[in-house]
Amino acid sequence: EEEDPMDYSFDSNTARAATVESPAAAALPELGFEPVARPELCVRLDAAMTGPGGQVIAISAPAGTGKTALVLDWATRHLARSRPDTEIAWLTVGAGGTTGDEINITVAQSVSRSAESGRALVLVIDNAHLISDPAAIGDLEDFLATAPAHVTTVLSARHDLPLRWHILELPGRLTRLHATDLAFTGTRAGQLTRRHGCALSEAELTTVLRLTRGWAALLRLAAVHVTTHPDRAAALTELECPPQPLADFLADEVVAALPGALRESATALGVPESFTHALAARLTGATPDPITELTRLEFPMTATARDDEVWYTLHPLLRAHLLASLRRGGDTRLHALHHAAASWYLATDRPMAALPHLVRAPDAELLSRFLRENAVRLVLDRHGTSLFEQLRQCRSRALDDPFLGALRVLDALERDDAGKAIVCLDLLFRQPRRSGQIVPAGSIAPLTLAASAGIARATGIGLSDFRPPAPFPESGHPDIDGYAVGELGMALLARGDYDEGEQLLNRAAALSDCAAIPRLRVRAATRLALAAGIRDELGPMRRQAELAVALADRHGLADSPDGRRALAAAAFTAYLRGAGTEDARITRFLAAQRLPDPTTGLPSGRVTDVIAQLLAFDDSEDAYTGAEALRRSAVVLLRGPASLPALSGRLLPHIVRVLIDVRATNSVRLLTDQAEAVLGHSADTVLARALAVLPERPRAARGLIAPLLVDVEAARPLETVTALVVDGVAQAALGQPGAARDTLERALLAAAPDQLVRPFLDVPGAGTLLDAHIGTLGQHNEFAERIRRHPRLRRKSAQPRLTPAELTVLNQLPSGRTAAQIADVLGVSVNTVKTHLRGIYAKFGTGTRADAMELARRSGML
Template structure:
């Protein structure tokens, strides 16, 4: 490999960065800044040429370890220098090498490495040159300086770097570029030209000629341009022509594997969690990763090393950042940076509020120069965030140059802005940091309820921990903490906070009538969750946010009057724009419709709630899960539209209903049934889901009884009872288990009790169908016909077909009464002729003893061995076998096992 390099006019590029005032760090390199000198270019060239000719007698010299040398061209202005030397082998930058190789593969391609100082561009290019090999290739490296804005000097330098003639008949820059192109086209072998620090170029004539040059490269030539930001070259045209490969900051960032490899190469041991924290803190910024490595080596402890990175009083990277990124910026820009570093992230609107109307222009300029700032979103929703280590320095600079009072004023300004934007947790955090007692108290009183009801309640209360003690310990705050605890089902803590608030005379944060109203509502909310009587009532307030919460609490604790209260809560939530409360009201309105038997209305309201949740970013909330479960329930009971699958962790009720809906298509019904039963029990451990939760327990009970699993069914009913209390669905489930266990009399008593209630819930159809079956088996044909007809009458308006498919024996009653149901015949025939009704019609009912024998049939045991296992006589086993074969329509043991598996008995 023949390599031609131009002198590094002043320094190794962007990876040589200061650790202190006099030291500069690179990845594996330490340089003394004061020892760097500018070499005499002509003297270097002469000495290089003479050395080559004297030692080798050839025009080329092979590369030696640690240095890449170049041949001179006789009579030309040959210049020689060393590549940035790396005493330790650099780690392989896979992503960068892959993109640089892509530029080589193009043939006449250009690679543009554009990223902030310290991102490792130089080291990445050097390591790539190491990777591509040493034979049959000419490499020329030129580190550009301000003087190269002279177009004549620029083209003479580039030409000399590859050994091309520097004198041309036409002295114009474009003619020089064209002459170099012709020379490169005639030169055999591959040529790689590296133009480092290209961001210093600004002369229009030089840049125009460079654009012309890059657009016409011969195929054996690859140009690598490294810069801190894109020099103003015609990059879009090159990109459109397919000859440009960009290598940006994303590709140059250190990955977890590369970070680990760097540390291991320096024999510094780090754990996986350390690597995660290093990458998270440095964001893969190469120079900063190297700083962390040095800190680990110096401090010897992980916390000390990582904490010092973003310590606002003296960031370890301060000197380096000032020298490389901030020194050339105007005072106006530095004030902008300091002010906008106060929030963790910011929009253009917040930036304008903090630093003036030219914020958008300043941000665009920072992005164009690859300043370490990230941008997400689009339009007015764009959010900007500084690199965490840069932000730490900027905050330190803000305090040092403007004082603590200015920092506090900016925190207060940011807090008020976030308050207006309805981000209470961030608002409170900045107001607490400002130390303004009056502003903190006002924020807590006005925004506290909104914060607790929103998804940021935990963060808001965490920020409140740092507030003055008299604010954090106010009884009003204890009520807010109780509300938050109830929302997260921490009822013990909620009760304790309520007791503290009730023991207080009043609050210093809000008027007495507001405190009294909120105290009663929170007490009722907590006691309702604990199953205690409500706590009385007080007159309404003029706070719509408080009244919205009060209406929701009253609706939950007084189902009979829920509908008007929920409509009021919905209107208030829309007025005060609290999406969490609006979604809660929508979900409860859907549940209220279902509780009154209006499943179509329930489904419509649930769909509307889900659409609202998606638009408000609340799709993962508890109320969105409740709405999804209610929609799934309606689809399951009507069996017209397949139930959409759901996340088993976030929405176990909807997930279990979807699995129940697809049970008939399962390859292994027994395994699927176990999965459904586990999901049903798990749903009873989470937040209650009105209507859908109890109905899921009942549906799961029918399934388990179909598979002869009464004990599992009993555990599901028990879990539902623990969460929902003595609801009708639990009593119907117990009745079904009684029937399966041969206690029809007990079942009849339970069912009579359920059906005497005026509750119009959808489970009433299940109770009527089951009682019809029980009466039929007891010989009460008249009562059975009356119940099955009453079930059809109750089910027909909402087209509830599932109870007739789920209750064993129901299809036989429909078959027996076919054509005798009058105006209900059409609905009955719809059920009877469903494809999935075949299973229900041919349902096999085995006794408990027959079930025990059936479970032994897949084994190789003989009848005598089965008798020994079960502790009965051989004749008893044979009697049960005859009963099993008859019910399954089988004549052999193999046929019986196959039939039992086909219908889910095994």
């Protein structure tokens, strides 16, 4: 009798069950210990008995997963309580196979006796996978297809028999359980180990479960290994490469059961962490690949959908066992398999997956080519640490190559570790000058220049003196040159050389297209959006930002730092055009940007955080706390060495508006003083001060912005529009309505091409100015009306609270109709209209229609 090593249960002689005697029938298994109760599985088995027709329960799982123990516990203990009149017939197929006649006699006698007694019957055929006689399989299939309704047949096997399962599945008569259903987890696993005298701590049990995946036999053997080892921590580590008892079990009960050729194929599949049908075919040379047959035989592996393909992963301990057997067989086959896996991953553009195999395949030329073609991309994708660690573990000589030394600097910069970048660059310069084996010597110079530019921008040290060499050294590798030119362009932007910096960024974008590195292309487009933003060129800024977001989405980079910067640029362009948190671009950016708690979190000083806080302010639950958190973040940004001064300046007027909204006068003064100390007397600091003094000192505000209006044609659009709106509001406050209207018209003219709405929302009093002159602005009336209807437009005077009926009458006043005519239009009495008019006049504090209309316009209600 062949049974799974862990398919044991308690002595069942005392259980309430009726066994049927026949030439093949045996008593219920008598097992040496009481199993762990699995009520959640017993309930599923109970439910399987209630379906239409004769039900079939197929339990297919590898050896030692607890099939027999589960069925025996359910049949003898659980059914004795839930269905006490159920008869049990148990047939265990022997190692030599059970003949069809024996099975037929057992089935016939069992069904006959249960029919005579009128009881339900559970017929268990254990070790069903050992039925090999085609006639016996055919007879079993015929019986299952026509089984009486009171019979439930349980087939417990290591793998499915070759039956036509669809004839059972289509009418809903088949219930399946596999290894994943039988796996022990959490509490049940702890009960199992304790029941066998192998109690584990919670941490130990977590590790054991991770390695065994709840496979009962392995779980018990691993627990025994840990609890009997003098050093339990060492024992847990040893489990990564299965100790002898676990290895023997896997070899004898799992691997040895496979046919010879399939066993060789399965061993080869232990080399990669996971594999597809194509990779399996490459490693095994088998046609068709062995996955289908291994799946049919319930070989322990899981399938996961990833990258539009199905990836298979072997059980971790089984894979470790197969790798160990490959190592014992010598290096030749193992190296060949690693080489084949690496080549396949590279051919399918999966360089990071190829790396573990490359470092284990003794092919220095292939590794050098891999590093030459992929190392920059891996560093940009934040895999630099893993790259260097895997090279270190295999003691690769490539680590001494100057190319890898330069990449260490770039890796540190990518992880915002300027200190380490400085150390790595210093070590690189201290090395003796020599040619590397990976890239030509000329390829190192662009990387070291990029590293120097990145360090200068990150620390602020030497930035003002930084000059790119002329001509710029190029390596001929688009990934190296694209990265280097982009870093130099950003360094020039940071020091204020906008023209040359933008030229380099455009070149970096072209090179990144040639390099076909998505992250580099997203970064280039985002940087061009920033450059356009610094110039106040909203059209190009919006196009580049949207391109960057689209590229990030296409290549799965939306949640990366580069992707979030692209989202920030797109959201900010929408913000300048008047969008709020209802806009999808802003909503998406705020969801992706993880902001600290404004009450407890420390400001990061990252520009993306400052933009997110600014865009989220209007919906803040606590406006003052949100405004102060924004101010603190802005101060850290201004003081940070890595900031782009021009970009920080562009944000300043918007941040000042937020502080004005919460009447944080002192905070406004502090921020503008700090900004001026960093940025100097720039247009942005002038506008910030003008916004601060405008409500109380309009004449002073005009004096501040006067220099900005000297040459409007040469000025930046956002700067010009904001200055003109400030000037118009100040003129109105000083009693110059005609001049104010003309200035407002100029502001609308300058704002219209890019639909710049934000200056009108930010400048205090702009709403009142628009209300006063709506209808007199010629071709700009439509744009002005859209701004007036903006929900975020601020007005000095609050709108009176009119009833819906009063609002309806108010909207009729500009028509010039009399009260009687309005009554006819609305279908109400003239007295009703007059009553509403009196209410309108009273709420506006006036006694005439003309004054009411003027006040309604000023408050934005008309």
